[in-house]
Amino acid sequence: xxxxxxxxxxxxxxxxxxxxxxxxxxxxxxxxxxxxxxxxxxxxxxxxxxxxxxxxxxxxxxxxxxxxxxxxxxxxxxxxxxxxxxxxxxxxxxxxxxxxxxxxxxxxxxxxxxxxxxxxxxxxxxxxxxxxxxxxxxxxxxxxxxxxxxxxxxxxxxxxxxxxxxxxxxxxxxxxxxxxxxxxxxxxxxxxxxxxxxxxxxxxxxxxxxxxxxxxxxxxxxxxxxxxxxxxxxxxxxxxxxxxxxxxxxxxxxxxxxxxxxxxxxxxxxxxxxxxxxxxxxxxxxxxxxxxxxxxxxxxxxxxxxxxxxxxxxxxxxxxxxxxxxxxxxxxxxxxxxxxxxxxxxxxxxxxxxxxxxxxxxxxxxxxxxxxxxxxxxxxxxxxxxxxxxxxxxxxxxxxx
Amino acid sequence: xxxxxxxxxxxxxxxxxxxxxxxxxxxxxxxxxxxxxxxxxxxxxxxxxxxxxxxxxxxxxxxxxxxxxxxxxxxxxxxxxxxxxxxxxxxxxxxxxxxxxxxxxxxxxxxxxxxxxxxxxxxxxxxxxxxxxxxxxxxxxxxxxxxxxxxxxxxxxxxxxxxxxxxxxxxxxxxxxxxxxxxxxxxxxxxxxxxxxxxxxxxxxxxxxxxxxxxxxxxxxxxxxxxxxxxxxxxxxxxxxxxxxxxxxxxxxxxxxxxxxxxxxxxxxxxxxxxxxxxxxxxxxxxxxxxxxxxxxxxxxxxxxxxxxxxxxxxxxxxxxxxxxxxxxxxxx
Numbered sequence: 145x146x147x148x149x150x151x152x153x154x155x156x157x158x159x160x161x162x163x164x165x166x167x168x169x170x171x172x173x174x175x176x177x178x179x180x181x182x183x184x185x186x187x188x189x190x191x192x193x194x195x196x197x198x199x200x201x202x203x204x205x206x207x208x209x210x211x212x213x214x215x216x217x218x219x220x221x222x223x224x225x226x227x228x229x230x231x232x233x234x235x236x237x238x239x240x241x242x243x244x245x246x247x248x249x250x251x252x253x254x255x256x257x258x259x260x261x262x263x264x265x266x267x268x269x270x271x272x273x274x275x276x277x278x279x280x281x282x283x284x285x286x287x288x289x290x291x292x293x294x295x296x297x298x299x300x301x302x303x304x305x306x307x308x309x310x311x312x313x314x315x316x317x318x319x320x321x322x323x324x325x326x327x328x329x330x331x332x333x334x335x336x337x338x339x340x341x342x343x344x345x346x347x348x349x350x351x352x353x354x355x356x357x358x359x360x361x362x363x364x365x366x367x368x369x370x371x372x373x374x375x376x377x378x379x380x381x382x383x384x385x386x387x388x389x390x391x392x393x394x395x396x397x398x399x400x401x402x403x404x405x406x407x408x409x410x411x412x413x414x415x416x417x418x419x420x421x422x423x424x425x426x427x428x429x430x431x432x433x434x435x436x437x438x439x440x441x442x443x444x445x446x447x448x449x450x451x452x453x454x455x456x457x458x459x460x461x462x463x464x465x466x467x468x469x470x471x472x473x474x475x476x477x478x479x480x481x482x483x484x485x486x487x488x489x490x491x492x493x494x495x496x497x498x499x500x501x502x503x504x505x506x507x508x509x510x511x512x513x514x515x516x517x518x519x520x521x522x523x524x525x526x527x528x529x530x531x532x533x534x535x536x537x538x539x540x541x542x543x544x545x
Numbered sequence: 546x547x548x549x550x551x552x553x554x555x556x557x558x559x560x561x562x563x564x565x566x567x568x569x570x571x572x573x574x575x576x577x578x579x580x581x582x583x584x585x586x587x588x589x590x591x592x593x594x595x596x597x598x599x600x601x602x603x604x605x606x607x608x609x610x611x612x613x614x615x616x617x618x619x620x621x622x623x624x625x626x627x628x629x630x631x632x633x634x635x636x637x638x639x640x641x642x643x644x645x646x647x648x649x650x651x652x653x654x655x656x657x658x659x660x661x662x663x664x665x666x667x668x669x670x671x672x673x674x675x676x677x678x679x680x681x682x683x684x685x686x687x688x689x690x691x692x693x694x695x696x697x698x699x700x701x702x703x704x705x706x707x708x709x710x711x712x713x714x715x716x717x718x719x720x721x722x723x724x725x726x727x728x729x730x731x732x733x734x735x736x737x738x739x740x741x742x743x744x745x746x747x748x749x750x751x752x753x754x755x756x757x758x759x760x761x762x763x764x765x766x767x768x769x770x771x772x773x774x775x776x777x778x779x780x781x782x783x784x785x786x787x788x789x790x791x792x793x794x795x796x797x798x799x800x801x802x803x804x805x806x807x808x809x810x811x812x813x814x815x816x817x818x819x820x821x822x823x824x825x826x827x828x829x830x831x832x833x834x835x836x837x838x839x840x841x842x843x844x845x846x847x848x849x850x851x852x853x854x855x856x857x858x859x860x861x862x863x864x865x866x867x868x869x870x871x872x873x874x875x876x877x878x
Binding site for chain 1 (some may be wrong): 581681757758760767768840843845849850
């Protein structure tokens with residue numbers, strides 16, 4: 145096997161496939177199973193970046209023996225836009241638009257992570273109302289994001305029925321978010337110092353109307369997919385990420401909590417209005433795809449509960465602190481993180497005292513999940529591959545950045 | 546007109562039915578799935594989008610027929626025909642009424658199943674010839690699925706053959722004419738003896754026609770386009786059309802075996818015979834609607850679960866049920 149090939153392509157398996165398919169290296173690889181004089185070969189399949197079920201542009205190179213996956217390699221970077229580098233050339237109040245485009249299904253959380261980091265450097269007091277608005281939009285956005293996951297996870301299993309139902313609820317959420325922030329997905333709402341606008345007139349009724357129906361619908365959706373015997377047979381027991389593996393890979397979010405580890409940034413390092421809110425963190429036990437499903441469904445119910453509390457207890461006051469037009473934080477280095485829809489989204493920010501960040505690092509939880517996939521896939525069938533991608537809910541926008 | 550001429554006309558009629566059916570069923574699928582998914586489906590071309598499928602067929606006909614360089618040219622070209630022709634053949638024995646049928650075969654049931662069982666051969670050919678790994682996997686799945694479910698499909702309907710004493714589809718329908726106690730139709734679906742038969746048959750038939758939840762050979766979320774990935778233009782059109790045609794045949798068989806075929810209960814025989822073809826088509830489309838309902842709601846099973854279900858459950862159960870129903874029929878008569 146040529147190291148040079150691996151260096152140029154960055155993809156080991158493909159190089160092996162091209163040069164030396166006969167001698168499987170030690171490790172996960174198993175000798176081809178030949179039957180009396182019939183020699184069989186492993187098939188190396190390139191899955192993605194244009195495959196319909198890789199949730200964007202994930203590319204996986206999978207070695208299969210018949211239908212069984214023997215080895216897999218994840219190749220990322222097809223959606224690289226240089227967000228981290230671009231951030232170095234923007235002013236602090238303009239980085240939010242980039243963060244939206246990281247995890248583009250839950251943009252508020254990315255904005256919030258950056259704003260929290262910037263605020264630590266700026267040493268600014270964020271008004272209480274801004275905290276509450278941040279939590280409110282975060283939870284609305286989390287619901288929207290989880291609904292997209294719910295719909296597409298069903299599509300991965302081959303069920304079409306529930307997808308547009310989830311989209312219907314998401315549509316209502318997008319409308320609400322549009323009313324609050326002016327945008328449906330790329331919000332640029334959370335800024336260092338607070339949020340850009342107060343709640344507009346009439347949006348409270350919209351949210352209440354949404355909350356009046358959502359719990360019923362959520363129960364129905366759970367029945368529609370989770371109550372289906374075929375779905376259960378396909379999801380239960382596959383893709384077990386146990387506690388040790390989850391911790392070793394640095395997984396966060398529902399992928400970690402499904403293994404029974406009680407870690408939620410909203411509880412562990414509370415930010416925004418979360419210390420004042422009453423909510424539970426759903427936990428799984430085994431860490432299989434079914435646990436990840438139930439944890440996410442549980443999170444949706446909790447989010448809806450929190451939105452109710454946030455609407456009821458919304459304080460009065462300013463929505464943004466007095467921040468100078470050109471932000472020049474003190475020189476220093478901070479890390480801030482939030483619980484996004486997919487796990488701990490963090491921002492490591494280095495400032496040199498000028499109006500541009502010196503360095504911004506974006507921690508996207510999906511990058512860690514996608515690394516775990518590589519170890520997770522061998523032993524599963526080809527049909528399970530798409531299910532496992534779906535169950536870990538990876539978002540290519542924040543993997544490639 | 547000569548006998549040959551009449552036969553040729555009948556074959557043309559079957560072909561016309563198959564093509565017309567394809568267009569109607571694709572429109573129906575779009576509408577049924579649309580309304581299941583709280584959307585409208587096609588609405589713009591023609592009244593309520595009725596001309597959409599016609600336009601799509603015209604589009605398929607005018608598209609460039611691409612043959613990728615690496616394919617096995619001969620197999621690649623004839624595979625759509627190998628899929629299409631058996632599907633057309635299967636129409637021969639279907640009784641649309643006591644007089645409307647292409648031929649009156651005594652082994653009609655066996656013949657139809659045989660014709661259907663040739664289809665996966667073409668799918669395997671298409672998958673192999675495409676020299677695409679996804680197509681190959683789709684073709685292999687089709688073959689494995691076919692071998693596993695051909696057996697229970699045929700075994701499952703044997704109790705009906707035992708009771709009727711004939712494999713002639715017309716005779717099977719005649720046996721279901723009339724009512725029990727002047728209320729309940731004498732359809733075999735009303736007979737508790739055939740309830741397990743119906744369940745076994747439905748599952749096997751869904752597998753045989755590649756319908757959700759058993760659409761393994763083209764599983765779009767797993768295998769991209771399955772065996773049809775490399776096909777374009779009307780070659781793809783033929784593959785696509787045969788799939789709908791097979792679905793129609795299986796639905797028609799369901800109606801014939803379980804729902805009284807062209808007959809209507811509660812009406813005089815003459816009336817029932819006059820409206821035979823209409824009744825038959827209506828019943829068939831109702832069965833198809835149920836199949837589309839399943840397609841719109843269910844997730845797909847995994848290939849190993851499918852194989853286990855076939856070999857470990859359906860085959861033993863159908864064998865056992867043949868024995869049980871055999872004893873019951875013997876004791877009853």
